[in-house]
Each structure stands twice: as C-alpha cells, then as structure tokens.
Amino acid sequence: MDTRFLPKSWRVRGLELPVDADPALLADLVARELGLEAGVMRAFRLVRRSLDARRRGSDHQLRFVHQVEIALDRGFRGGRFARALRSGYVAEAPASESAIPLATHASLRGARVAVLGGGPGGLFAAWMLAHAGLEVELFERGSPVERRGRELVAFHRSRVPNPESNLLYGEGGAGTYSDGKLYTRVEDALELPILEELVACGAPGEILFDARAHVGTDKLHRVLPRLRARLEELGVRFHWNTRVEGLVVAGAAPGARVRALRTSAGETPCDALFLASGHSARDTWNS
Template identity: 45%
Template structure:
C-alpha cells in the first residue's frame, strides 16, 4: 500500500530524519509495521507567523517496495567516432549541452578558455590573496563557469524551457545530495559543486566526448552563411556539424568578436548595483522572529523588490542572488576592475548573509556610450567596474560604506567585519555609481527597511560593485529552432546569449540547443 501525506511540522521534526520517521509511525499508528518505507517528497519553510513551521509532503510504502525516486540513468552510448559538435564554454549550459549530445549519439568537443576546477583554485587564491586577476581563469571563467563558485541555487522560473526535474536528477547521479529533490529552494553549495562538475566531465569523456581547457576561441569559421567551427588561440581549427556558444555573461571578447565578424547581436537591459552584507543573525531575527534559529532551521534568506522613481522614471530595485550564510567574492575578469558576487557553502554556515541589491538599467542609462553600438551597455558596465577599482586603491579591495551612512551620504569612519577576503576601502559609493543608480538604491534601502524591520542598519555594509547580473548583450535566435537569426548551424545558448539566468535555466537551455542542432543537422 502507498499513501501520501501533507504535514505541517516543527523544524526539529521536519529536518531530522529519525525524529521525522518516528513521528510518522506514531501519528499513522504504524509502530508495529515491519515492512515500511518513509520518504519526504517536498519541504518548504513557512515563516509568516511567529512560530516557524515546515510544510512537508511525504509518502509511505507498506508491504511493497518504494517507487524509484530517480529515473535518470547514466547509460551513455559510445560517441568517439560520431559526428561532432563544437561547444564553446564549459559552464552549466555547455556541460549539459555536451551530455545531451552524448545521449543523442553525437560527439561533443567542449573548449573552455579557463582551467579545470582543481587548477582553477590557484587562480582564485591569487585574486583573494595577491589581487592578481587571471583574465582566462577566475570566478567567472573555468570549468563549471561562474556557477561552480556560487551558492549553487537550482530553482528557476523557466521550467517551460525544459525538464527541471531531469536537471536535478542529473546532478544527483553525479554526486549531489538527494535533498535537492526535496527542498522547495534547492542549492548544492560551492564546496560540493567542484566534485560534481568533475564527475559530469568524466561522464562526457568516458562516452568519447572531448573537453579542452585553456583553449580560448579567437575566431569563428563562417562559410556561406554557415558556422563551420572555431579557431583557437594556438592556431588549431575545430570543425563540426554546428557550434553551440555557451560562453557566459562575462565573455566580452566574444561579444567584440561577433561585432567584428558582423554577426548580428543586440544590446540588452540588465542590472547594476551593490552587494549588501548583514550579520546572518540579523536576517534570521527578522525572518524567523527570534534571536536564535536553533540547530534545525537553515540560514534565512530574503527576496525584496520595489519600484523607485528618479526624475519621473520608475525602475525596479531588487535583491539578486541572495546568499544566506555565505561570502562575498571578487569576480573581476581583468586587472583594473572590481566586481563582486556571492557564494555559499552547502551548510550555509558563514556568519554573514549577502545579497546583490541592483537597479534595472537600459539604453537611457548608457546614452553616453552610444558610439560603441550594441556594446554600449557593456562599455557602461566596464566603466563602473574600472571606477570602483580606481577609487578603492587599484587592487581587488572593494569600495564600501555602512548601509545607513550610504543612505545619509556620509563617509563611514570604520567598516564592519566582512567575508570579502581582499578587503574593503571606505568611500562614498556615490563616487562609484551613476546618480540614477545610487539614488534609486538609497530609496530602495529605505523602502526595504520598512518591509523588513531591522534591515536598514549600520551593522550592514554596502560593497561595490555588483555589475554582472546578466549579459549586457543578446545574441538573437529563432524562437522555434534556437538557431541564430543570421548564421546557420550557430546556436547561441545560456546566460551569455541572454537566454538564461542561473544554473538550472542555463542547463535546460543547453539541452534544448543540443536537441535542436541535432534535429536539424545530424544525419538521420
């Protein structure tokens, strides 16, 4: 017999396996049943009232084996001698495109400008400790892309693009915890992602695919309006039945190359702002209505949005990539710029909570950069990052200001402890950000302080700049075929092309591009 249950439980029962099973047995009067299997299907926290509860959907099997939770199997065909597709970029979009190609009997050749995850750690250490940015291997470039060193959030609103459950299961069979199949807002954690990324790479290689690191694309091979392949920096040409471009939102040289080759691209709205870092205890106190969340509740998060007017124009100010129990990290991709982002370990056990708080920007914000054409937004973005670097001292130290001081336009005489390893420099953030962004942030913080009592505090620090929220360029494609509007056999993909916004959506987009390429150009 199989039975499903919907429960409202205290955290100490919902998050403790043994106590949860004991509760089910007692509440369902199953203490005497020997052949019993219990598992959670879905779990979400409800903190709307002062007493935090957890909503749990569960199922029990009595005198019958449990159904299989994971249907995905790693039964990949041998593709070493099959038709091949070139994939540029080994982030979520590129890696999942490669796996899907293998499943479809096509050989993927993945080229990645950065290093593998193990070697990449040395490049990250150089940024944090020596303030040296390797432009080819950093927090944005390298195996696994920017997602490898992030919170590892896997929830998405883009489920229409693909099978979200399938993406989760692929992560699980490559080493992720089955908890990501249960939690309403699943995340993997930056400490676990490198091993999972390595396992996915191994699956691709064992099936006959290829992955080449430290292999920068410097040209596209286009003949008669068709993308034939790519040329690498070492002079090697790689050709196939098509090219999937999955380079992420920070590959500025690729955007410049597309413009040089007169391959059609468009400027795209994105968002720019700052990282705000609070002691995690403050956010827990606000969200959980208590001074100590205890041993079972996870570090709390938040999501905030407001429409803020500046000179008669309203734009959104919103939280982005909130990292409870996390760290702020340096995400520049070149010397002479300062960019910050956030990441969290799987346990989210840092004493800090950070989130991007950003303002929507569009062509009205970068009108002084129109001489750069479709790259105007990118140049606007770059100019702010370079200014942040100069003002903070021409290192990877980040410009910073206490939160209330920022609202009051007051230089902070001291800065609070931070998770940002390269260090902070006290400045007026208004010297870094354009006035339309700084003023909207100021009003946004005041509004957020009304929505979350205690959020607006000088115990929090504003750290600049959060500028890589999404790609400033879109590489347009056909809505049905996913093929570029101008160049045949060319499939722009993921965040860098403007069609995804996170690990899960990028992975689904990579799969769809692989399927569409095979459908149109592989031998039947």
C-alpha cells in the same frame, strides 16, 4: 515501494509535518488524507519541501510543507481521492519529468557539436547532447577546477589577474564561485534529471525537493570533477585553456553553416555550435 515514476502520477500538495518529524511518515499521511487502502499506492516521491514558520494562534511550531508525487493502481477512484481532485489538493503530475528528452533536430543526426563554454549552461548542454548520441567537444578558455583554484590563490596573493582563468572563467563558469542556490524551480522537464545528475556527482540529496535548495561553493568544487568524469564516459572531449576566437562558415546566408571553430589552439572542424559563453564574454561576441 518503487520510488520512480509510473506512467500516470498525481501531485499532492500542502502536506504538513513538524520539522522534526520522520519524513517516512509522509507516505502514511498521503494514504490517510486520500483514503488509499494498503497496496493502492504504487510509487511515491517527495518533490518539494518548504519551511512554514508562520504562527498559528498560540502554535509556534515550525513545519515543513511538502509536495509529493504518487502513482496509484490504474483505475483507482476512491471517494476521498475524487474529492481531493475536484478541490485541487491533488492534480495530475506533469508527464515524463524523470526522463532526459533525447530528440534532436534531424539536421544534427551524426553531427559533431562544439560547445563553447564550460559553465552550467555549456556543461549541461554537453550532457544532453552526449545523451542524445552526438559527438561533443567542449571548449573552455579557463582551467579545470583544480588548477583554477590554484590560479585564484595566486591572484589573491599577487593581485595580478589572469584574463583567461579567474572567478568567472574556467570549469563551472561563474557558477563555480556562486553559492549554488537553486531557487528558480522552473518546473521544466529537465529540472529533475539535472538535479539527479548533480546528486549523482555528490551534491546533497535534499536539492531534489528543498524549495530553497543550496549546493554550496565548497561542494561544487567536488561535484565538478565528478561531472567531468561522467561526461567523459559519455564521450565528451574537453579542451581546457582554449579560447574560441571565431567561426569558419561555409555558404552564404541564409543557408550558411558553421564548419569549424578558430581557437587559440588552432582550427577544429564541427557541424554545429552551442554557444554558452555566459554574460562575461563581450570579447567573444565582438570577435
């Protein structure tokens, strides 16, 4: 069965299975609950899974509660399906969830965009901008993750902090030494494409649907170099150990435009700047 989205799809909630049940049973469960004959379901995708540990009377069984998305033959309207729609058990799925939105502002056409910061914000901004066909250069004051790891080991031994590459600064930003808990689940059009990118880079496949998804710091360290390689394939150029110290601006407000970055490695021309400096960057905001 095609597991990608078809143009119109439906979200089905509240599908329960014991935790040890084969997830492959879900498609059959959906078909049974909605009265779908064989072949009507054209696509199926598990979008969310959460654990229900509540007791029901004498029943202590742990269950997973699932949400799935399905696409049906155009025009299909079985009686049970129609009732499920009315009751809210089934609802129309948000459109275009699996696509990376590529539209950019007209002023950015052909622009060289500088991204300040190599944390989750900067990396995925670079990813989107490069997918949209823009020329992207990313500036990160800290080191790539392999070197950053060695620098942290040195810090733990010597207790001499490195102000440029540390637990907060460097590839992956503060996110690298976070847990990689992905609990927010913002239902944004970008949520699924970003999670899919993380999985393509080696994150566990369950993050696509687990309500309490968790990548793990150990895995993040392997995910980041793969993400970097995929960004480089898209044309993103990385400037490691390069601190942005100021902007060269042309014109006067309100029409002023950034023309270049002043960095610890010299001046670099750019037409636009994406600021992803994180919350530990007071010196950057003050400069």
